[in-house]
Amino acid sequence: MTLKRNLLLAGAILAASAGLAQAEMVATSINDLNIRSGPGPQYPSVGLATRGSTAVLDGCIEGSRWCRVDVNGVRGWVYAEYLQVDQGGSPVIVEQHRADLGVPVVTYETTSSVVPAEPMPAPGDELIGPVGSVEAITPPEEVRTYIDTTPAQAVRLSGDVVVGAEVPADVTFQTIPDYQYRYVRINDRPVLVDPGTRRIVYVYQ
Structure with a gap:
């Protein structure tokens, strides 16, 4: 009876471990950022993830900095360098640790119906720098x-x-x-x- 109970307990632990392995990957936004309908600044914003928002990370496009997330029921695309996850008790930026974190690869198929919401930067345009900590202000x-x-x-x-x-x-x-x-x-x-x-x-x- 004891052996059977131990085997059942071991099976329950293995099942729980398997469930954890398939758990959703949760990230946190390190600053306010737009959630876009597609992986690019030319796509319209479908919502805003405020600083500290919890996002379920579906995955990122291979060779791209864009990742698909779900924030409070709003699903869309954000930059990987604006997301951080907990790795061994320390927060790390998703963009810098995608391989270590095992972030899934997702794809996106463009459609001709997409209309840019704002001017799209040209390929040669400079990239805005990394996000750092600043004190929030309310201008007069x-x-x-x-x-x-x-x-x-x-x-x-x-x-x-x-x-x-x-x-x-x-x-x-x-x-x-x-x-x-x-x-x-x-x-x-x-x-x-x-x-x-x-x-x-x-x-x-």
Whole structure:
């Protein structure tokens, strides 16, 4: 009887282990980012994953930085470098550890019905820098008024325009009177930047 009970217990443990092996891969967004309908900035946004959101990671496209996720029932595509998972008790960026983490490979088939929601950066455009930690701000209303009345020439950068992303060194910022942050329009979206770190601190929707 004891041997039979032990065998049943061992079987239950093996079944539980198999269940864990097939468990969903959970990631966390390291900053606010758009969830897009397809793997590219030319696809419309279907939702927003705020910083710290939990995302179920379906997998990533082979040779691409785009991964498919589900955030609170919204399924779409985000950049792998904006997602982190727990590996041995330490958070790691998905893009840098895809092989170690065993992230599944998924595919995406484009359709002719997709209409770009915003101008698509050209292949030679610079890539917006990696996301870092910045202090969240709430700009005063007069800053938006200044931006609306003082248009700046837009620059094209590949990548999602999110808080914390680093703007390349050759992009020129516009000074806002009596305000510590600078203004630039990236991919037709006005953003505020810390001139010292060149990181985006606020994105106007």
